Amino acid sequence: MSAQVLSALMEAIGGGSVKVVDLTETLSESFPVLQLPPEFAQCVPFSKKTISRYDDDGPGWYWNEFTLNEHTGTHFDAPVHWVTGKDIPNGSVDLLSPDSFIAPACVIDCTAEIKANPGFILTKDFLLTWEETHGKIPAGNWVFMRSDWRKIADPNNYTNMQEDGGHSPGPDAECVRFMIEERDVIGFGTECIGTDAGQAFAFEPAYPCHTLLHGAGKYGLQCMTNLDLLPAKGALIISPPLKIEDGSGSPLRVLALAPA
Numbered sequence: 001m002s003a004q005v006l007s008a009l010m011e012a013i014g015g016g017s018v019k020v021v022d023l024t025e026t027l028s029e030s031f032p033v034l035q036l037p038p039e040f041a042q043c044v045p046f047s048k049k050t051i052s053r054y055d056d057d058g059p060g061w062y063w064n065e066f067t068l069n070e071h072t073g074t075h076f077d078a079p080v081h082w083v084t085g086k087d088i089p090n091g092s093v094d095l096l097s098p099d100s101f102i103a104p105a106c107v108i109d110c111t112a113e114i115k116a117n118p119g120f121i122l123t124k125d126f127l128l129t130w131e132e133t134h135g136k137i138p139a140g141n142w143v144f145m146r147s148d149w150r151k152i153a154d155p156n157n158y159t160n161m162q163e164d165g166g167h168s169p170g171p172d173a174e175c176v177r178f179m180i181e182e183r184d185v186i187g188f189g190t191e192c193i194g195t196d197a198g199q200a201f202a203f204e205p206a207y208p209c210h211t212l213l214h215g216a217g218k219y220g221l222q223c224m225t226n227l228d229l230l231p232a233k234g235a236l237i238i239s240p241p242l243k244i245e246d247g248s249g250s251p252l253r254v255l256a257l258a259p260a
């Protein structure tokens with residue numbers, strides 16, 4: 001029976017009725033990284049050095065070395081990333097159960113609101129209104145906030161940094177509590193620099209998405225793209241982070257399987 005399910009899936013992918021969507025940004029030296037307030041240590045941007053490229057250093061082969069923070073580019077946040085999640089059992093990327101890496105997503109279209117206000121705050125009421133159309137967010141689903149951020153943000157100011165800090169969208173504390181306590185989601189994902197809004201340092205609690213989600217053993221996905229290619233419900237997300245020993249998060253390829 002299960003072998004039939006898998007062969008039917010492979011046939012659907014091969015035949016084009018199920019599409020594979022890449023939700024990943026390209027890792028390049030110019031990809032923006034999170035900037036924290038100046039009193040804290042900062043994240044280095046991605047960098048890459050060629051070891052050989054069919055030359056004297058390696059005539060038959062090409063390879064690079066790269067340096068990056070665990071939270072660079074399209075990446076996964078594990079519970080131990082935040083102090084509230086430090087005692088979650090098996091809460092680092094190497095120890096998470098692999099079945100956490102395949103889960104369906106509810107995609108919340110916030111594009112009109114974020115276009116009008118890039119600092120849009122996602123609320124419980126907004127999710128309840130979405131549910132009136134699409135049905136209840138099922139337990140174990142990702143909630144993805146669709147912003148079409150690449151079309152909205154200034155290409156030279158991905159984080160929408162202003163004098164008073166970043167202005168990217170994200171949920172308020174009540175919304176995060178709702179996702180955890182009333183919907184038991186697997187995590188929250190975004191196309192922006194962080195799961196938390198740019199101004200979330202000033203929320204109560206500060207950074208509610210990181211603080212509450214990771215404290216509840218749940219995950220984050222950040223800097224995704226192409227969420228406009230997904231249905232509101234019914235996409236299956238494949239998001240295995242690298243198996244970094246005691247890692248707090250990891251850059252990764254995020255794929256979605258969706259009806260074509």
Ligand code: 23J
Pocket residue numbers: 034036071077081193194195196207210222
């Ligand atoms: C470290 C400190 C604060 C934040 C973050 C990282 C992230 O957003 C992240 O990439 O997880 S807000």
Ligand code: MN
Pocket residue numbers: 071075076077220222249
């Ligand atoms: Mn992160």
